[in-house]
Amino acid sequence: MKRYSVFAIAREAMRHHTGWERAWASPEPKANYDVIIIGAGGHGLATAYYLGKNFGITNVAVIEKGWLGGGNTGRNTTIIRSNYLQDPSAAIYDKALKLYENLSQDLNYNVMFSPRGLLMLAQTHHEVRGYLRTVHANNLQGVATEWIEPAKVKEIVPIINIDGPRYPVLGALWQRRGGTARHDAVAWGYARACSDMGMHILQKTEVTGVRQENGAVTGVETSRGFIGTKKLGIVVAGHSGQVAGMAGFRLPLEAVALQALVSEPIKPCMDVVVMANTVHGYMSQSDKGEMVIGGGTDSFNNFTQRGSFHHIEETLRALVETFPMISRLKMLRQWGGIVDMTGDRSPIISKTPLGNCFINCGWGTGGFKAIPGSGWAMAELMARGHAPLAAEFGLDRFREGRFIDESVAAGVAH
Amino acid sequence: MLILECPYCGVKAEESELAAGGEAHLKRFGAGSTDEDFEGYLFARKNPKGVHFERWRHAYGCGKWFLAARCTATLEVFGTYPAQTAEPPADLVAKIKQKRPEWEGYK
Numbered sequence: 313m314k315r316y317s318v319f320a321i322a323r324e325a326m327r328h329h330t331g332w333e334r335a336w337a338s339p340e341p342k343a344n345y346d347v348i349i350i351g352a353g354g355h356g357l358a359t360a361y362y363l364g365k366n367f368g369i370t371n372v373a374v375i376e377k378g379w380l381g382g383g384n385t386g387r388n389t390t391i392i393r394s395n396y397l398q399d400p401s402a403a404i405y406d407k408a409l410k411l412y413e414n415l416s417q418d419l420n421y422n423v424m425f426s427p428r429g430l431l432m433l434a435q436t437h438h439e440v441r442g443y444l445r446t447v448h449a450n451n452l453q454g455v456a457t458e459w460i461e462p463a464k465v466k467e468i469v470p471i472i473n474i475d476g477p478r479y480p481v482l483g484a485l486w487q488r489r490g491g492t493a494r495h496d497a498v499a500w501g502y503a504r505a506c507s508d509m510g511m512h513i514l515q516k517t518e519v520t521g522v523r524q525e526n527g528a529v530t531g532v533e534t535s536r537g538f539i540g541t542k543k544l545g546i547v548v549a550g551h552s553g554q555v556a557g558m559a560g561f562r563l564p565l566e567a568v569a570l571q572a573l574v575s576e577p578i579k580p581c582m583d584v585v586v587m588a589n590t591v592h593g594y595m596s597q598s599d600k601g602e603m604v605i606g607g608g609t610d611s612f613n614n615f616t617q618r619g620s621f622h623h624i625e626e627t628l629r630a631l632v633e634t635f636p637m638i639s640r641l642k643m644l645r646q647w648g649g650i651v652d653m654t655g656d657r658s659p660i661i662s663k664t665p666l667g668n669c670f671i672n673c674g675w676g677t678g679g680f681k682a683i684p685g686s687g688w689a690m691a692e693l694m695a696r697g698h699a700p701l702a703a704e705f706g707l708d709r710f711r712e713g714r715f716i717d718e719s720v721a722a723g724v725a726h
Numbered sequence: 727m728l729i730l731e732c733p734y735c736g737v738k739a740e741e742s743e744l745a746a747g748g749e750a751h752l753k754r755f756g757a758g759s760t761d762e763d764f765e766g767y768l769f770a771r772k773n774p775k776g777v778h779f780e781r782w783r784h785a786y787g788c789g790k791w792f793l794a795a796r797c798t799a800t801l802e803v804f805g806t807y808p809a810q811t812a813e814p815p816a817d818l819v820a821k822i823k824q825k826r827p828e829w830e831g832y833k
């Protein structure tokens with residue numbers, strides 16, 4: 313693989329950009345692999361990458377029914393933060409944030425990680441108490457967050473209206489290291505690095521069945537025929553229940569639609585990420601100048617990759633009070649993704665009832681920020697059968713009642 | 727926009743007038759049941775991409791719970807029926823079978 317660098321840009325500029333290589337190969341499937349990962353979203357690709365990088369396992373295929381990064385990874389609002397409440401969450405999300413900090417260098421691919429700072433507004437007294445608690449928890453976990461007063465919020469976000477009649481801003485949880493990254497670039501960067509290690513990324517290949525013998529997986533049926541494997545990782549987000557069904561087990565998950573929208577591009581007006589959980593809205597400004605806005609989830613099971621229109625209305629109605637200037641903006645695009653929700657709003661990174669078959673799912677509305685940490689943990693689980701970061705996120709926690717309750721800390725979809 | 731007809735008051739209610747209540751016809755397991763059954767009852771869901779039987783409440787109308795059969799892949803509504811029904815009504819199941827020949831059935 314030719315490395316990307318300033319010299320490469322200069323060299324290619326001199327020869328009319330004829331020397332750029334394809335970022336990843338599109339090979340024919342082999343008959344067998346050591347590891348197959350189903351799903352080329354961020355989590356599946358990161359799992360493959362760390363299998364190669366940390367454990368030297370490179371006879372790997374990542375199988376994707378559509379195009380890589382075309383699932384939730386390419387549909388999310390790219391908020392990255394690690395200010396969760398429970399210790400196991402703080403550990404894996406902060407690991408992810410630390411990996412994000414050097415990801416562009418590590419992958420030799422600019423993922424445009426932008427640690428611009430992240431505010432979670434408290435707009436009710438209940439939220440004030442909740443965030444004060446989170447700040448204390450984060451300090452004990454070694455995750456730097458602060459509680460800030462309304463005046464300071466106004467200083468950081470001049471366009472905000474802190475004394476709206478219905479949703480006054482009573483303060484905020486502030487994580488300076490939080491921010492955003494370019495979602496596609498995260499998928500593309502990992503894919504390029506995986507391909508460079510000799511892994512196969514098989515796009516437009518749908519897994520339609522999981523074959524097993526004596527209680528262990530032997531391979532997958534796909535739209536391009538049977539492919540054998542020693543180990544299988546299921547990393548398919550919204551379709552986890554469907555693929556788990558092929559492997560013969562059920563999951564504590566339900567799929568719902570989450571939507572987002574962007575405005576027309578405007579001049580820079582807000583250089584942090586703002587989340588307003590009470591009103592179910594969050595906003596940041598992209599490098600192109602669009603205001604990127606995320607809303608709430610539908611309340612019913614849904615696989616349509618759209619969302620209900622009234623959620624957009626509710627989100628915008630509330631955001632317009634908090635950010636009056638956006639009332640004049642035209643919205644350009646709206647889209648939805650199918651997110652996999654668990655009861656405790658925490659992910660599942662686990663062995664499964666089927667031997668040599670592992671699953672990584674349940675990231676729901678907030679897994680983009682976790683991609684590097686999740687891939688790191690999943691790779692270790694698949695290579696060694698045990699991973700400290702994944703230990704608490706097993707499927708058995710539901711039977712044993714060991715929930716990792718993040719429905720308070722997450723509160724909203726992001 | 728999802729529209730469901732409340733089987734009690736007959737109102738064709740738009741989704742913002744309703745509250746979704748999750749999978750219908752769950753078999754309850756309580757004290758004395760195995761851990762597996764209890765876990766299944768509390769957490770495991772069919773979550774199908776296709777025909778789904780589910781609970782709804784006419785929250786901003788008559789306030790009553792009712793059941794619905796709906797396709798989660800297209801949002802098509804096959805029908806609604808009262809909550810005091812232990813299994814999907816046979817005529818509704820027949821109607822769905824006709825529209826979705828590949829459907830595996832309710833069980």
Ligand SMILES: Cc1cc2nc3c(=O)[nH]c(=O)nc-3n(C[C@H](O)[C@H](O)[C@H](O)COP(=O)(O)OP(=O)(O)OC[C@H]3O[C@@H](n4cnc5c(N)ncnc54)[C@H](O)[C@@H]3O)c2cc1C
Pocket residue numbers: 350351352353354355356375376377378379380381382383384385386387388389390391392517518519520547548549550551555570571572606647648649650651675676677678679680681682725726
């Ligand atoms: C609107 C929206 C906003 C969001 N905002 C944020 C945010 O601000 N911050 C944040 O951290 N998270 C956010 N999220 C959540 C985040 O997008 C997801 O948690 C994360 O991207 C999940 O990544 P993944 O790799 O697990 O899944 P995906 O990216 O969905 O990848 C799964 C892949 O599996 C493939 N697949 C499925 N079935 C099969 C099959 N049978 N055979 C082969 N391939 C299959 C799919 O095609 C898909 O490409 C948001 C999500 C949405 C929808």
Ligand SMILES: [Zn+2]
Pocket residue numbers: 732733734735736737784787788789790
């Ligand atoms: Zn009614």
